[in-house]
Amino acid sequence: MQPENPLKSPVLVLGATSLIGGHLLERLRAAGVDPVAISRRPPAIDAGWLDADLSDPNLAEALAPVATVFSLSPIWLLPAALPALKANGMTRLVAFSSTSRFTKRDSAVAEERAVAARLAEAEADVEGFCLDQGVAWTLLRPTLIYDEGRDGNVSRLAGLIRRFGMLPLSGDGQGLRQPVHAQDLALGALAAATAPAAENRAYDLVGGETLTYRAMATRVFEGLGRRPVVVCLPPALFALMLKVAAPWLPGATAAMGARMEQDLTFDSGDARRDFGWSPRDFHPRF
Numbered sequence: 001m002q003p004e005n006p007l008k009s010p011v012l013v014l015g016a017t018s019l020i021g022g023h024l025l026e027r028l029r030a031a032g033v034d035p036v037a038i039s040r041r042p043p044a045i046d047a048g049w050l051d052a053d054l055s056d057p058n059l060a061e062a063l064a065p066v067a068t069v070f071s072l073s074p075i076w077l078l079p080a081a082l083p084a085l086k087a088n089g090m091t092r093l094v095a096f097s098s099t100s101r102f103t104k105r106d107s108a109v110a111e112e113r114a115v116a117a118r119l120a121e122a123e124a125d126v127e128g129f130c131l132d133q134g135v136a137w138t139l140l141r142p143t144l145i146y147d148e149g150r151d152g153n154v155s156r157l158a159g160l161i162r163r164f165g166m167l168p169l170s171g172d173g174q175g176l177r178q179p180v181h182a183q184d185l186a187l188g189a190l191a192a193a194t195a196p197a198a199e200n201r202a203y204d205l206v207g208g209e210t211l212t213y214r215a216m217a218t219r220v221f222e223g224l225g226r227r228p229v230v231v232c233l234p235p236a237l238f239a240l241m242l243k244v245a246a247p248w249l250p251g252a253t254a255a256m257g258a259r260m261e262q263d264l265t266f267d268s269g270d271a272r273r274d275f276g277w278s279p280r281d282f283h284p285r286f
């Protein structure tokens with residue numbers, strides 16, 4: 001992914017402690033840019049850190065001048081922070097949202113439908129503000145993000161495999177997935193920020209491979225150097241098991257089992273064309 005025009009400095013990274021944050025800070029530093037990182041916990045990478053809460057009504061006073069903003073925090077925090085960012089000079093915004101805005105829209109679980117609605121509403125607010133205020137914007141919607149040992153998706157599967165030596169699936173686990181690495185997303189965000197074609201557009205960002213949930217689980221076993229042991233359970237039994245295990249699996253919902261049989265796929269052809277999106281295949285290593 002080659003930048004087509006230079007990144008406008010100063011650069012601010014919101015959500016510096018997210019899965020993507022460390023990779024982005026590293027790349028920015030390697031490119032000779034000194035970013036300012038915002039989060040409530042200190043980032044792992046040595047960068048100028050501003051300990052700030054995005055919902056702080058006095059955010060504008062805490063901020064230094066800024067031109068390019070990368071938003072890696074939940075997008076619903078962004079609309080309230082936009083006036084402060086604009087007041088400090090923001091002219092370019094690259095913000096992460098999620099394909100959950102589509103995949104959870106019709107979920108059987110009310111909380112998931114609420115997440116989808118929050119994402120959609122925040123995207124519309126960000127787009128409206130930027131168009132109104134003359135800020136060039138790009139929205140990036142990743143599918144399932146992984147970063148070996150750090151994420152709550154693929155790494156959680158790895159944790160279960162380590163603990164139990166096997167992985168139960170709901171049904172045959174034939175639903176398609178496109179896991180995307182956090183480092184590829186950092187590279188994609190940088191490329192999008194400097195590609196004129198990516199201005200004022202939204203992209204769904206998928207990983208380099210489309211594979212079934214079962215194949216994805218098998219690759220996790222391979223990444224751990226273990227022989228795959230996948231146990232396919234009737235969906236009703238899996239749902240019951242998930243209910244019993246819920247206290248030990250934060251964020252697990254009844255809808256997770258049902259989704260293992262559903263295709264959650266998107267197309268990143270426009271991102272390939274506009275900013276050279278070229279993510280890796282799914283071969284996690286733990």
Ligand SMILES: NC(=O)c1ccc[n+]([C@@H]2O[C@H](COP(=O)([O-])OP(=O)(O)OC[C@H]3O[C@@H](n4cnc5c(N)ncnc54)[C@H](OP(=O)(O)O)[C@@H]3O)[C@@H](O)[C@H]2O)c1
Binds near residue numbers: 040098
């Ligand atoms: N994880 C996934 O599979 C996935 C899939 C699709 C899209 N996404 C999107 O991709 C982005 C990165 O995902 P992630 O899972 O790494 O995000 P995450 O774990 O939710 O990280 C959120 C970041 O936002 C910061 N943050 C949260 N509340 C804040 C507040 N009030 N003030 C200041 N900072 C705040 C957190 O920092 P502190 O807690 O240190 O303040 C952290 O750096 C997010 O936009 C997410 O919605 C994630």
